[in-house]
Amino acid sequence: MKDYNKFRKEQEKHKKQLKELNDKADQLQNKSSEINDIINNLKPTMMNKNNYTISNVDIDKIKKYKKQANDTTSNLKDSNDINVILDKYEQDLKNHSNDVEELKKKITTREDRISDLENRLDFANDTIDMLEDKVDNLQEALDYFKELWNKFIKFLQDKFFSSNKYDDLIDELHEEEIIDDEDLEVIQNEYSSNYSKDDDLER
Numbered sequence: 001m002k003d004y005n006k007f008r009k010e011q012e013k014h015k016k017q018l019k020e021l022n023d024k025a026d027q028l029q030n031k032s033s034e035i036n037d038i039i040n041n042l043k044p045t046m047m048n049k050n051n052y053t054i055s056n057v058d059i060d061k062i063k064k065y066k067k068q069a070n071d072t073t074s075n076l077k078d079s080n081d082i083n084v085i086l087d088k089y090e091q092d093l094k095n096h097s098n099d100v101e102e103l104k105k106k107i108t109t110r111e112d113r114i115s116d117l118e119n120r121l122d123f124a125n126d127t128i129d130m131l132e133d134k135v136d137n138l139q140e141a142l143d144y145f146k147e148l149w150n151k152f153i154k155f156l157q158d159k160f161f162s163s164n165k166y167d168d169l170i171d172e173l174h175e176e177e178i179i180d181d182e183d184l185e186v187i188q189n190e191y192s193s194n195y196s197k198d199d200d201l202e203r
Contacts (some may be wrong), residue, residue: 025072031065053110054103
């Protein structure tokens with residue numbers, strides 16, 4: 001009777017253990033489908049179609065799934081009479097662990113790509129800053145030469161109306177295309193004391 005009671009206790013213990021294992025196995029199977037959905041629905045990144053994006057929520061789900069799979073496997077290992085199930089779930093855990101590792105690699109690759117793009121963006125910003133400085137310098141030089149040109153045209157204008165001896169010089173400048181028709185007209189007609197080469201450039 002003592003042995004029978006011991007057997008009954010052991011039997012109840014095994015039944016309870018099997019029920020817990022079955023419950024955990026069902027939960028793990030449901031989670032497995034969810035993890036497969038996450039993996040199957042990964043979207044390629046815009047920068048590289050070989051890299052995939054995954055949300056923090058999905059990463060947490062995979063971590064919880066891995067922990068649950070580890071716990072279930074540990075319980076299965078304690079049950080010597082269900083080695084077949086244990087083997088199946090160990091293989092399942094291994095497969096999903098491989099999937100998790102593959103996801104980690106994809107995430108690392110994506111992070112490396114992001115880091116590379118950030119470096120390129122920094123370089124591009126530095127280049128833009130350098131080009132803006134050059135544009136500012138060129139604008140200063142252009143403003144200087146515009147002012148100088150206006151002074152030169154005004155000088156010729158004054159000389160044209162003060163004496164005929166500069167006519168040949170002005171004609172020669174025009175023939176050599178140092179001054180254009182517009183400049184020549186300004187010099188000869190003196191139609192605007194506010195003439196600016198800016199106006200000519202804008203036309």
